[in-house]
Amino acid sequence: MSERAAIEVKYIKMLQHWMDHLGHKSLPKGIYREIFTCFYESTKRVADLHQDVYNRMMSGTGPYHVVAKKETAPRDYHPVFEETNQSFEQVLLKKRYLEAELKKRKVNFEKTSQAIEEIESQLAQRSRITSSRLRPGHKRPTKKVDSMRASVSQLRRQADIDKSRIESLMKEIQQFEVQSKKTLEGMNLTLCDLHKERLQLMVEQTKRFEDILRDLWEKPKCKSAKCERLRSNLEDMDWEQTVKDAWEEIQREAMKRNEVALSGISELFDIVPSSSRTPGLSTPVPSSPMRRVEGASNSLEMTIPDLLATDEHSAEPQSSHSSNSDDSSSLTIGFHCSSSESSVGPGGNPTGSDQAIETIHVPDVTKEDIGRRSPPFRARQFCPGYSTEDEQENQAPQNLEDGTKIERFCSNIESRHAEGRELGVLRNIRVISLQSYIGISPNELTLKKGQIIKQKLGADEDGYCYGWTRESRFSPKQYGKYPVVIVKAYDSDTKTNH
Numbered sequence: 001m002s003e004r005a006a007i008e009v010k011y012i013k014m015l016q017h018w019m020d021h022l023g024h025k026s027l028p029k030g031i032y033r034e035i036f037t038c039f040y041e042s043t044k045r046v047a048d049l050h051q052d053v054y055n056r057m058m059s060g061t062g063p064y065h066v067v068a069k070k071e072t073a074p075r076d077y078h079p080v081f082e083e084t085n086q087s088f089e090q091v092l093l094k095k096r097y098l099e100a101e102l103k104k105r106k107v108n109f110e111k112t113s114q115a116i117e118e119i120e121s122q123l124a125q126r127s128r129i130t131s132s133r134l135r136p137g138h139k140r141p142t143k144k145v146d147s148m149r150a151s152v153s154q155l156r157r158q159a160d161i162d163k164s165r166i167e168s169l170m171k172e173i174q175q176f177e178v179q180s181k182k183t184l185e186g187m188n189l190t191l192c193d194l195h196k197e198r199l200q201l202m203v204e205q206t207k208r209f210e211d212i213l214r215d216l217w218e219k220p221k222c223k224s225a226k227c228e229r230l231r232s233n234l235e236d237m238d239w240e241q242t243v244k245d246a247w248e249e250i251q252r253e254a255m256k257r258n259e260v261a262l263s264g265i266s267e268l269f270d271i272v273p274s275s276s277r278t279p280g281l282s283t284p285v286p287s288s289p290m291r292r293v294e295g296a297s298n299s300l301e302m303t304i305p306d307l308l309a310t311d312e313h314s315a316e317p318q319s320s321h322s323s324n325s326d327d328s329s330s331l332t333i334g335f336h337c338s339s340s341e342s343s344v345g346p347g348g349n350p351t352g353s354d355q356a357i358e359t360i361h362v363p364d365v366t367k368e369d370i371g372r373r374s375p376p377f378r379a380r381q382f383c384p385g386y387s388t389e390d391e392q393e394n395q396a397p398q399n400l401e402d403g404t405k406i407e408r409f410c411s412n413i414e415s416r417h418a419e420g421r422e423l424g425v426l427r428n429i430r431v432i433s434l435q436s437y438i439g440i441s442p443n444e445l446t447l448k449k450g451q452i453i454k455q456k457l458g459a460d461e462d463g464y465c466y467g468w469t470r471e472s473r474f475s476p477k478q479y480g481k482y483p484v485v486i487v488k489a490y491d492s493d494t495k496t497n498h
Helices: 002-023 031-058 063-068 077-133 143-221 225-235 239-266 289-294 389-394 404-424 492-497
Strands: 301-303 330-332 429-433 452-457 464-469 478-483 487-489
Touching: 002 031, 031 063, 031 143, 063 143, 077 143, 404 487
Parallel strands: none
Antiparallel strands: 301 330, 429 452, 429 487, 452 464, 464 478
């Protein structure tokens, strides 16, 4: 019964956990709310029934406690059983005491008898030796013989006491067995009566237990009015209209999500029907009728800085749009989208379906129109081709076709990189910095021109070596990375030259 009660408790907890999980969900409207409510109510009803069964079974007057407490009628079970148990324990303890005392006396009697026999044998041998050694006229024995005779007499007295005690104990045990037999027979009858009453009680409580479990299957037949109303609502519902309304609601929610997701993107592109699109890149893109109604501009123009236009940047040969280079100072992007009622699958063919198409017009820019410009990013000092602002002001603008400085510049790069590749594979060597360098990250070294570095590791994929340096002889070592292109191998003449 206790195991069944534990199972009921576990089942009730599982149902309650599922009900809590279901109740915390955001229930939609319509048929879904009715279905969830029906599940919740039916589960709650089953949980209440099992809780009622557990309460009736494990209550103070339930079958479990009645059998566990051993309450019987018309007499109480506990006093009778305790009295019988105490009487039996007293008889058992007395019998064990008498048997232990008898065993002890027998062991002592056997030891005493063996000691007497041993001393008597020694005394007989001692007496013969003593009698042969006595002088004529002296018949008195020695002291040793006298002590041995005294020990024998004492042991005989102890043996007589043990023998008499053994006989008395045997008589007492026989009398106790005769007396306890009647007591044990009465105890046996009492225990049989108690066992019979206990079995009757267990049968009655088992029947009561089965009646409680039977209510678990009979009570669900009487459903509550609320559950009956929910069931009738589900049975009387127009399923075709319900399914249609639910599907329309799903589509409306999906369209709302699509509109929210594409609201920011659709403003950047022109919506153009596919019929008015031409394959030419320089063809102007007409505005969408939808945009005309709203009165908004449909073209997005972006001013392009000086770019290097090559054949790789355009989708067609450069000759196809070289004549329109004067009018191509802007970038026009046209974007064609499908209507909001149709869905577009990813990965489709834009020429065979209403997919998104971009048209990019790249202007024609010649190399002569491009002058020397500073890079749009922060250049490191060790990068080749770096020049200060003062040097840039003194330099006259030149075209890229002038190759005199470029050749010298490339030769410096090649020599520098060749030496850097040699140093990048060496370890545990001394190198010297060719120029000052400020470390950008914390793990980079800040170097001065002519500073000596102990290189521990070669260059990595980014061209950085690892080593340590110190500002003076007594300064602590500073470990970090540095670019291989700003150092060279150190020798005795290097420091003198620099």
